[in-house]
Amino acid sequence: MKDDFVAACEILDRARRVLLFTGAGISTESGIPDFRGPDGLWSRVDPADFTIGRYLNDPELRKRRWRMHLDGELWGSRSVVRPNRAHHAITDLWRAGKLSGVVTQNIDGLHQEAGVSDDHVAELHGNIRRAHCVGCGEDWATTEVLARVEAGEADPMCLDCGDIIKTSTVMFGEPLPMNEWGTALVMAAQAEAVLVIGSTLGVFPAADVALEPARRGVPMVIVNLGPTEHDHLARVKLDGMAGELVPQLAQAVLGR
Ligand code: APR
Numbered sequence: 001m002k003d004d005f006v007a008a009c010e011i012l013d014r015a016r017r018v019l020l021f022t023g024a025g026i027s028t029e030s031g032i033p034d035f036r037g038p039d040g041l042w043s044r045v046d047p048a049d050f051t052i053g054r055y056l057n058d059p060e061l062r063k064r065r066w067r068m069h070l071d072g073e074l075w076g077s078r079s080v081v082r083p084n085r086a087h088h089a090i091t092d093l094w095r096a097g098k099l100s101g102v103v104t105q106n107i108d109g110l111h112q113e114a115g116v117s118d119d120h121v122a123e124l125h126g127n128i129r130r131a132h133c134v135g136c137g138e139d140w141a142t143t144e145v146l147a148r149v150e151a152g153e154a155d156p157m158c159l160d161c162g163d164i165i166k167t168s169t170v171m172f173g174e175p176l177p178m179n180e181w182g183t184a185l186v187m188a189a190q191a192e193a194v195l196v197i198g199s200t201l202g203v204f205p206a207a208d209v210a211l212e213p214a215r216r217g218v219p220m221v222i223v224n225l226g227p228t229e230h231d232h233l234a235r236v237k238l239d240g241m242a243g244e245l246v247p248q249l250a251q252a253v254l255g256r
Contacts, residue, residue, distance in 0.1 A: 017193075
């Protein structure tokens with residue numbers, strides 16, 4: 001492992017710009033469950049309940065979903081979740097000018113909470129802190145919609161056009177936000193190394209942002225607890241906790 005750690009530091013040190021690609025595993029130490037880890041969300045709820053088709057056609061599902069947000073079960077704006085040491089270490093790398101950008105699959109907004117400016121974070125699966133009308137596109141802070149739910153509107157509709165409201169996260173069956181996708185591809189094109197943290201790299205097209213550079217020879221370092229679906233493409237794989245390994249990598253690379 002020590003040799004792997006040294007090799008990872010050399011890769012990250014040599015690269016002028018590193019693409020950061022994060023998944024749910026970077027936020028578990030902040031108290032947010034991942035999806036496919038040992039007690040991941042998909043072991044407790046049916047992913048099919050998170051498809052856009054069901055959400056739009058099933059008022060009872062929408063009411064359950066708003067209730068879960070209100071009770072903080074979906075770590076939304078009501079949950080008091082804070083960035084952890086891995087997020088802060090990434091911010092240190094970003095502040096030092098080391099990153100071409102942060103591409104995340106997470107919807108928790110914790111990279112921005114840790115200090116990375118919003119325009120340097122590409123949120124491929126959206127952000128749970130915003131909500132919008134599926135009809136006219138009007139959007140609000142999720143807290144504003146939850147205040148309506150708390151006041152008794154179990155399935156709040158758009159006040160402008162009367163259509164359905166959903167949090168601005170990408171559900172299965174929905175396209176990725178094109179602006180975020182475009183930003184992510186620019187960040188990937190500028191990268192001379194890729195650092196993946198806390199993802200099984202099994203969901204597409206998101207995972208391609210990290211895998212495409214690796215396939216054309218850009219060295220990829222993976223920090224993950226357990227296997228990912230593409231460990232074979234990594235130049236170095238560090239199997240362990242992000243909250244431990246990422247600060248150590250950042251300190252080594254920044255010479256602190
Ligand atoms: N440190 C390092 N790795 C961790 C930690 C940790 N503290 N905690 C969990 N992990 C690992 C898990 O073992 C798992 O391999 O992080 C990985 C998380 O993988 P997933 O749960 O599949 O999450 P992710 O890759 O982000 O999923 C991608 O799938 O369901 C969709 O939209 C959802 O964005 C999500 C996408």
